[in-house]
Amino acid sequence: MDRHQTLLLTESDIARIIEMAWEDRTPFEAIEHQFGLRQAGVMVLMRQQLKRTAFISWRKRTRGQQTKHAALRSPEIKRHCSSFQHKQVRP
DSSP: OOHHHHHSHHHHHHHHHHHHHTTTOHHHHHHHHHOOOHHHHHHHHHHHHSHHHHHHHHHHTTTTTTGGGGTTSSOOOOSSOTTTTTOOOOO
């Protein structure tokens, strides 16, 4: 992720990318599809935006995790979030 690409992201985009990156069932491919940011770019963004200990914790959590990588996922998993995780939309 270069500096130019970072400048194109709004604060709400960055917040949403961080939220999606922390979610266990959201694959990196979903972030790439929505924001055009590959896994390496997400890692750079997370390193820039998180405290060091939070970044290390996130990397440990996501490294090799089957649900974070579409190629490693079971073909039976079609959704990106758990069935009980629905956000309330405020009018």
